[in-house]
Structures are given as C-alpha cells and as structure tokens.
Amino acid sequence: MWLPFLGLVLGLTLGLLTDIQIPSVYENYLSIAVLAALDTIVGGIRANLQQVYDDKVFITGFFFNIALAIGLAFLGVHLGVDLYLAAVFAFGVRLFQNIAIIRRILIQKWEDRHVKKDEKTV
C-alpha cells in the first residue's frame, strides 16, 4: 500500500526539481497527460477491487491513454478546434465514475465487516 505513495512522492519531487522549459503551446498537452494518468491509476484501483486487474491492461492503458490524449490535443491545435476538450470530458467522466465505484465497493466491504462483527458478538 505504501509503494504507490512512495512512487508518487518520488515523482513529485523529481517533477518539481526539473527545470526544463517547454513552449507554452505544449502546456495544454501536459494537463491532458495528468488527467489521463490519474484516470488510469483510478481505473487500476477499481479493477483491483473488482478482482479483474490485469498487468498488461493496466500498463498499456496508462501509456496508450496518455498518447491518445496528447495526440488528440495535438490534432486539435493543428486543426484549430479545441479537440482536447473531448479528452478532458471523457477522462473527467470516467474519473468520477471510477471513484464512485471504488467508494461503493469500499462501503460495501466496510458494511460486510460490521455485519460479521455483529454476528460474532451476538
């Protein structure tokens, strides 16, 4: 459980310490990448809780989602249409849905445990 947090902290420090400047045009892509990465992680947690987790799906989904989002944003910039909004919308909706599912599963588990405890005490 501590491993992802360790990785997150390590990554954050690395990201804060890097001092590479990129053109402001590409900052849009970065926000999309953040969203895609978050979506994949939350999706992975949900899959793990539902016991349908698979390594390959997780790791390919991570990179493929980021690449797809950036590609869409890139295409949008070159066509003059804000296509990155599509990615923001899709990832946003999925993020909320996945978090809602995780919450429900956790509540279910918590209630189950309570019921067992109650049965034991009685």
Next chain:
Amino acid sequence: MWKMMNPLHKKKQNKFKRKHFILLFVSIVTGFIIGYAYNLARDDKQFDSNYFEQEDIYRTELIEQQERNKELMDELNALKAQIREYEKSFTESTNDYKELAQEAEKLRLILGELPAHGEGIRVTLKDGHYNPKSTNPNDYIVHESHIFMVINELKISGAEAIAINGHRLKPNSYIHCNGPVITVDGTQYPAPFEIEAIGNSETLISSLKIAGGVFDQLLNDSIIVTIQALDNIEMPSINS
C-alpha cells in the same frame, strides 16, 4: 508437497513483485507529470505578476524623473535670472564691467537663452493655389529650402532672434522637410509657416525684397509670401 508448492509459490511471488514494480513505475510517472505541470503553472504566474509589477515600477520611476526634471528646469531659470541681476548691478556700479556685461546680454539674446521682444518683421509663407496645369504638387508648395533661404537672408541682414511658428531657433537648430510638414528641433509644424525675426524692420524688409532676391525667388516658385513690419514681437526663450 514442498516441491510442488515451490514453483507455484515462486511464480506468485514473482508476479507480486512485477505488479508492484508496475505500480511504482506508473505512480512515479504520474507524480512526475503532476509536479512538472505544477512547476510550469507556478512559473507562469510568477512571470505574469512580475511583469505587471515591473511596468508599475518603471512608470513610477518615469514620473519621478519627469518631476525632478521640471524642478531642475525651474531652478535653472531662477539661477539664470539671478545671474542677470548680478550683471545688471555690475553695469550700474562699475564702469569697467559695463561693456562686458552688455556684451554678455547681447550674446545671450543671440543664443536665445532670454525671451526677446522688440521691433521686427513677420514673413508668412503659404502654399500656392492649386495649379491645374501642373501635375506635380511639389511645384507650388513650401519646401524647407524656401525656409532656409528666408532664414539665411534674415540672419545675414542682422536679425537678432528668429522663430518659426513661435518656435525660437537656437544656433544649432535643425529643420528638415517631412512630407507636408517641417520638423524644427523634433517638433512638427504645418503650413503656413510664420517666420518672425527681431531686428531693424526696414533693413530686414529691404534685404528680402532686393531685386532678384529671396522675395522674387519665392514668388517665382508660386508661393504666397507676405511680409509685415511689426512694432513689438514677443519671443519665448529656447528653454520654454
């Protein structure tokens, strides 16, 4: 039992590690992206606020500097007036210094450091009327060369102070043509050009109107010239 369990156990442990490795890797990448984006956004904001602050600072500095300039200008004028007072008292008290002080006064007048007033003439140069025969408007508008002609003639015939459209000329003034307007020391003036000169009006007028002189040449270039003798012309100093 152990031999049977072992490979399975090993495989499970292996998979466990692999899963964790992937999780670690993904979270590092995510953290990196988030941190980097945060860094960029923070830099951006800093730059924006810095830019506005700097603009504000520069503006305040400029205003301060301009106020300071104005103060110094006032001080300069006051000091000059003081020097003149001293010189005047000299002329009254000591005869030796009288001529020197008078000469200084005269030179200062020529330099344009003092407001001048006195008898003089006013020459007005106007663009000629539209001439349908001529295709080139340059044939009947006032050029800088015409102004030079008038000014040179006035200086030669003893004008003490000259001003164009109220702009006092310094010894190192520059005039140049800039399309329909002329630029005198960086300020633009449109036609008609009023050239005022302080001096003996009779001498000045006769020197301008000499046969084949400046007046005739200007008329020849179809420019409307009027020469006017005035009893009292007021002229500002070059500093104002």
